[in-house]
Amino acid sequence: MPTTTPIPAGTQPTPGSADDRPQAPPLVVGADGSECGLRAVRWAAEEAVRRDAPLRIVHATPHHGHRGVAGSAPPELPRARGATAQAYTVVRHTAPSVAVTTEVVPGDPVAALLRAAEDAQLVVLGITTTGAADELVLASVAQRVAARSPRPVVVVPRSRSGGTGSRPHVAVIGLGEHEDDEPVALFAAEEALRTGRPLLVLHTRSDDGGEWAADSPRWAERWPDLRLTHTPVPGPTGGRVLAAACPTPLLAMTAGHGGLLHRPMDGLHRWLLRHCTSPMAFVPPVHRVTGKEPREEIIAVG
Known part of the structure; x- marks a missing residue:
């Protein structure tokens, strides 16, 4: 059973709001x-x-x-x-x-x-x-x-070299299936709006497949108050992603679907976890909820 850590008297958890609004998930x-x-x-x-x-x-x-x-x-x-x-x-x-x-x-x-x-x-x-x-x-x-x-x-x-100043949040689009781009876009846009920062969208897929996430005007329609920049990053190696994105307050991307030998994450994601010095957000891909098996993709990591 879970055990709540004892808290000294006078430092009890802060109570929530006294109104009747439902409390947000933690x-x-x-x-x-x-x-x-x-x-x-x-x-x-x-x-x-x-x-x-x-x-x-x-x-x-x-x-x-x-x-x-x-x-x-x-x-x-x-x-x-x-x-x-x-x-x-x-x-x-x-x-x-x-x-x-x-x-x-x-x-x-x-x-x-x-x-x-x-x-x-x-x-x-x-x-x-x-x-x-x-x-x-x-x-x-x-x-x-x-x-x-x-x-x-x-x-x-653990550490981040230098400060981020007014650097934008970053969303990496195109690392998974087309349908995985929308959850990443939604997460990154909401985070950027919450912090009042601009958002840089890195497009790694040359074939957008007609998806809205690859269309700059449609981003502006959905989030008119969001300051946006779009940059192509063809052939997305780990080094190219870091060079285009960091330092950043937050780097968002799909969590991927794993690689060969039953590894839990794709090679690019594993490489970034070892080398990125900015916080990274991994957004669950759609197939994790629907049970649909995505096709295998190979992306360079160097």
Whole structure:
């Protein structure tokens, strides 16, 4: 059963609005006590303010529920509670008005986060980018959750070189099936409007297939208040995408459909997770909901 982390007196979760409006679904953020995890918590807290939504901090431990020596509490439990309490403190300092809860849940982190995603509107995870052995484990969690989540997943790197200033948000169109472009466009446009930033749309597919997402005037019709720029990126390697997009406050794309050898994500997505220093949003493809199997595509990663 989920365990709510004890909160000291006087620091209880902020109550929601007193009116009768239904509360928005929460944002879920994974907390592991690491530096990159806390960076993700800060990003999630700021996003919760923008969305006027509650925030749910989740820490999963496979040994939760197992008894220690002589029936004592498992030794992992104090560390898990410490990680969620630290994340709670970060939220209180970052966004005092956000309603926040913390949970320590049993089981594998990927499975726990996917369960939490079912009732959420967004999942936020931290990821490191230096390539150390222990960081590859964290990268695996973020990759597997982003590849299977029914909700968009934002992956926040440990560090970002320089600031983004007035740089635009970026949407990458054309990495999956034609039908996958619309969810990416909707997500990216709404995020850009929430932050008051412009949006740069990178078109990686030369054949637009008549889809509205590849048509600049139709974007303007749907979002007349959105400042838009469209740029073609033919032959979308990872390096070309980063050169055209970064640094950016947020890089949005479809989560893809996996590659050969049952890998959870396409090669380009895996490459970007290792090399991108800006937050990345992976939007679930349409086939994840409909059950339709997309055709295989091969995209260069270098």
